[in-house]
Amino acid sequence: MIAVLVIDMQNAFFEEPALKRRQEEVVAACNSLTSAAREAGVNVLLVCTEHERDKSTWSLNMLDDDQGFIFRGSDQAKFVPGLLTTDIPQMVKTRDSTFMGTDLGMRLRNWDVDTVILAGVSAHNCIAQTAADAFAHNIRVIYAAEAIATENPEAAEAVLRVLTREYRQRVLPLDEVLNLFSSASSLPGA
Template identity: 30%
Template sequence: MERKYAVLVVDMLNDFVTGALKCDRGLAIVPKTVELLKGCREKGIPVIFCNDAHLKGIDHELKLWGDHAIAGTRGAEVIPELELSDKDYVVPKRRYSGFFHTDLDLLLKELGVDTVVITGLHAHMCVRHTSADAYQLGYDIVVPKDATDSFTEEDYNMGIRYLKEVYGAEITDVDSFLASL
């Protein structure tokens, strides 16, 4: 049976790459993420941005991380290098997971998706929690290891290992994934 993919781009936002919660390692994954999105868009694979869009002074996560990705601000916008397209989808989120109290699952079901390709920041937090919910909802998971990262190498390795061992995520790289399509 042929897989029906969608790419989930988690928190590749100005505040995470260059702003309030800047992750220098996030800059390193931009070229491979651009390559992945270009290849998937050419193949008609949906691209869905799962973006923090916090409510200032309200969201629980802000207590731990401080103000970042506040809805309606430049910090909550997708980095320009990823060239958000009018054919892409944007799912705002207020917690780590792209699924938690959002319509991501409904969108994926309406698109007929059975396999999510999860990219972005951070492998041990938002990518991990989005993967957890994807797994619980019955989606297969693919993680291109060169299109996701974390604040540190240790956090990244822990996150990738956890995704593989606990959710059975297929760990690959962008070139191998695109070649498999």
């Protein structure tokens, strides 16, 4: 079974100018992806990053810089305007990988998921870390190309090249991803 994970489509990340320029385009692609998935009965999960002001959830770089962000309840932590969120399950994480310190593995097992489609930001950080951990959990990964963005295209290209080659993960155009919802037999291992 397939599930869609939409990662970190939050105001804080789109403060970055390179991501801000692509915000409407990525939101539209994510909305197309989640709408088609839900219509096909495919599980969708919105994942967001939130931190506490007391530093208890901060990563090493945040601690080193004494600079936190995306505090729970702040405007930075809200999903970007226009992103479809109504009646879609949500999960909070505090690290780049959606698997780290969360119940994602249990949710995917409960849904009988063996393949995740990834969307959101940033391709070279949270998307890549989630993809690497999915591989470690024997879960296949497909990247919905138009629904993923990054502020560092060179890093994203390098990381995705390794993940697609070494972990046999696929980057597909959105229209091909949408076709998977109606023909699950096209997935490896299906």
